[in-house]
Amino acid sequence: MAPMVDEDVRWTNFVNVTLAGNALRKTGGADNGFYDGNAVSQQTITSNGYYEFKATGANVERVTGLTDTPANTAFDTFDFYVNLSEGGFAEFRERGVYLGDVAYNAGDTFRITLVNGRAEFSHNGVFRVRSATATNTVMYASASFSLLGGEISAARMGNISGGGCAVNPSQTSVNVAAAATVVGIDINIGAGCPWTIVSNAAWLTVNGPSSFVGSGVGGVAVAANTGAARTGTVTIAGFTFTINQAAGTPTCVPPAVNIGPGVLRICEQASWNFTATVTSGTGPFSYQWFKDGVAISGATGTSYGSASASFAQAGNYSVQVRNACGTATSTNAPGNLVVAGLTSLNPTSAGVPASGGTGTISINTGANSLDTSCGYVYTVNDTWITARRDDTGGSGRLIYTVTANSGAARTGTITVRNASGTRSLTFTINQAAATVTCTYSINPTSANVGAGGGNGTVTVNTSAGCAWSASPAAGWLQVTSSGSGIGTGTFTYLAAPNSGAARSGVITVNGQNFTVSQAGTTTGGNVQDVIWTSLVNTTATGGTIRKTGGRNDGTYDGSGVSTQSFSNNGYYEFTVGGADVERQTGLTDTPSNLSFTTWDFYVNLSEGPVAEFKERGVYLGEVRYKIGDVFRITVENGRARYSHNVNIILTGNATTGGALKAVAAFSLLNGEVTQAKLGGLTGGCSYAIAPTNASAPASGATGTVAVTAPGGCAWTATSNATWLSVTSGAAGNGNGTVAYAAGANTGAQRTGTLTIAGQTFTVTQAAAAQSSPDVTWTQLNNVSLIGATLRKTGGANDGTYDGSAVSREALT
Known part of the structure; x- marks a missing residue:
């Protein structure tokens, strides 16, 4: 046969892979990195030719190339191959030896070309690398997969010498009767050409060997059909063979069903279940449960019940069973569910004066109480309460006694449970406080x-x-x-x-x-937002710097340096912003050197997320952090102190006398340092505010503060109290004005501050007017106090005035 110029790869010997159109994908087997999915071409090339494919499917590792031992699926024995990694890099290899690599995207095209037996690797039409050795053996295309979804597509081979392995079937389908049978499929193929047979339907099984070399007959056992006509396929020697089976003659017997048990007597919140038993009939069956003759929505299983019985579930249950030739309803006694147990307490709570008292709780067990095991028990949960059971007259009740209270108001409970412990009710006692005069x-x-x-x-x-x-x-x-x-x-x-x-x-x-x-500090004066400069692969706005260009693989190629500096005393403060990626930022007296291990004082923010505090590359300590956290490096007399969210973490060991600048370095896109500020700057900025304090009435107030500063000196205004707000002038440059508002005060006198241009502005607000206290009742006679309500609860009920109380407070 003359060599073919070019054609699609005809894959065979499928293991845990599926061919859909021109895409070969791993669809079975392990999904843990173990290479257990593979296929091999029927065609071959020798000395001169090519194998080409596209990298498609999921971004997972897979390997494909040319091999002279197609039975060996260990890819490191392939003669020439491409290893496609999850990291987006394709490695070119020769019998396991690395030759080179290239970054790739889904849909990219790779080609391995044999020229006089030596392999040339190309990517998207661009030559990349050549093999060290040549081979004149017969080469097959082979692919191996380790993770589900791995895929290659559009695979082609040129100058093919293995066209003799092609299959041109004379028959691609067969019709069979409903009875069980065996179908033989003749495969005429070149000697030495491997092929397999795989069933794609449960009622079709391979009868005999499933893999062959050279021509042969693949056997398929067809199961008997008792239902409708059906069609199934097998994949044999790389093509699809279809088997059409005629419909069978089903035998159908109408159903009969019983329900069990007949009667269930249970306590509330206990589990219960009725089961349907089909005594005759031809499956499959469908089920529908009924309660008191009404269908229960969603109740279509072989049993019905609940993990927690309620009184509403009591009633008569039945089941209806249906098959292809009839319907039957349970004919034995219907399932009768009887639910008994504790239902309610009356009352559920009571108020008791500080002097103590007694009361009664009625225990209701419900009209459906048919089982004495569903009675009740009780537990007193507080030592200052006692109770006793009184079931005289056939009704359940508890009589409780509360001791006098000498302290604060208190709450106690009595828990009443059914006998099985599956349901509990709580009775609450609220006792008034004793008369106490509080001083502090x-x-x-x-x-x-x-x-x-x-x-x-x-x-x-x-x-x-x-x-x-x-x-x-x-x-x-x-x-x-x-x-x-x-x-x-x-x-x-x-x-x-x-x-x-x-x-x-x-x-x-x-x-x-x-x-x-x-005390004040020498390190905080002249506070400015960091002005970032010398930007490399970064952009900066205000005090924010973010990596927006360059590499995104962990290489530190993004940076920026502050225009401002300070010496000996000052601080650098920043907030962690942007994506959760690694970045470095701190202070250095050699800003031209962006190797952060030489910086004087800095914070290494990892993806962990762990922040490491370092000095010239030496580890000092660490703390866990999240996006939005604030860090500060304070330098006093040349020595650094590190803080996280205003908490001082540690003080460093090294000192410096040089002019320190803020610096930041980034290795991944969208790393960000925001709200960066420098205090104690060298540069002549000084600030003053007027006035420095103000008073406000309880109803609230507004006001303004004037800021005096040289031109070009930036400043901000922030509130340090939730009831104070900056309404305008939150940031400025040079002279300016800040407006503020104080909210209404409903409590005691309070003081709050604003930080304006590094200076403190204090607002003192008057207390709210006091309201009249509730009356404190005492000398209770035939009356009870429930919260703030005084009620007659004892004595005569005939118009005789024998209930009274007197307030503890007096008017003058």
Whole structure:
């Protein structure tokens, strides 16, 4: 046979792969990187010719090329092949030896051309590399896959010498009767040409060997058909052979069905189930359950029930069964479901005065109570409550007693359960507080902290039952634990680092003021947004710098440097923005050197996400972070202190006396540093505000603050209190004006601050008007107090005035 010039690859010997059109894809087997999917061409080439394909399908690893041992699917024995990795790189290899690689995209075309037995690899028509050796053996195209969805398509071979392996079937289909039979399919093919037979239908099975070499007969066993006419296929020697089977003659017997059990007597919330048993009939069957003669939506299984019985589920159940030739309804006694148990408490709660008292709870077990095992038990959950059972007269009830209360208002419960423990109801008792006069004191009443921030503990002294809460009036002060309590207790506070002048703030505890005085710092003056310059593969806006160009493979080729600098004392602050990718940023006195391991002080932000604090490449410590977190490197007398979200993490060891600039480096696209600021800058910017404080009424107020600064000196205005807001002038350059608003105050007097151009502006707001307290009733006689309601609950009911109470408060 004369060599063919060019044709599509005719794949055979399929293992865990499927051929759809001209696409060969892994559709079965393992999906864990194990190479268990492969196929081989029927055609061959020798010395001169080519194999071409496209990389399509899922972006997973697969291997394809030319081999002279098609029975061996270990791809590292292939003579010449392309290894397509998940990383988007194609490696060219010769019997496992690496020759070179190229980046590729889905749909790219690869070709391996044999020229006098030596392989030349090309990608999208561009020559890439040539093999070191030549071969004159017969070469087959082969493909191997390790992950589902791996695919190659449009595979072609040119100057083919193996056309003798082509199959030109004389018959591609056969019609058979409904009875079981065996079909033989003759395959005439060249000697030495391998081929397989694979069934594509459950009722067709390979009868005899499933793989052959050279001409042969593939056998297919056809199962008997008892249903409608059907069509199935087998894939034999790379082509599809169709078997059409005539319809069978089904035998159908109408169904009969019973239901069991006949009667279920259960407690509420217990599980239950009725089962349908088909006693005769021809399947398949369909089922429909009924309750009290009404079909139950979605109840179409062989059984029906519930994991938790309710009274609404009680009733008579039946099932209807249907097949191709009839319908039957359960003929034995219908399934009767009886549900019994605890239903409700009356009442469900009660209010009791501080002096104590008694009361009664009625226990309702429902009209369907047919099983004494569905009775009830009770548990008193608080030591100041006792209860006893009283079932006289045939009705269930509990009589409870509440002791006198000498402290704060309290709540207790009695739990009533059914006997099986599957349902419980709660009776709640709310007892009024004893008369207590609450006074408060704190120790200490003040504290001094350094500019770097600090924390401490304050003790609140008060009587048992007296509630208190601690509220900071300055945004830089936080109550970090135990911000409220009852009786004597403690709370802890945290003062954030101070980048400006000395300041003071107050934490108020029930009318007592704890004052924190914080020193100013030499490192915070002259604060400016970082002006980024020397941009490489980055863009910058305001204090934000982001990698927008260059490589995206972990190579550090994006950077920027601040135009501003400071010496010995100052700080660099930034917020983590953009994508969760690795980046480096910090301070250096050699900004021309973008090798971050030489930077004086910096933070290594990994994808972990872990932030490592480093000095000239030396690891100091680390902390976990997320996008939006704020970091600060404060330099005092040339030594760095590292903070994360205002918390000081550690102080470094190295010192520097050079002029420090902010610097950032990026290895992946969309890495970002935002809201970057430098404080303590060298450059002549100074700021003043007027006024520095203001008062506001409880109803709220607005005002303005004037900023004085040289031209070109940038500044910002931010609020440190939730009730204060900057309404205009949040950022400026040179002289400007900031407008603010104070919200209405519904509590005690409070103080808040704005940070404007690095200076502190303080607003003190008056307290809200106090409302009248509720009446505290005492000397209760034949009356009960329920919340704030006084009600006659005892004594005569004939018009005689024998119920009374007196307020504890008095008017003058």
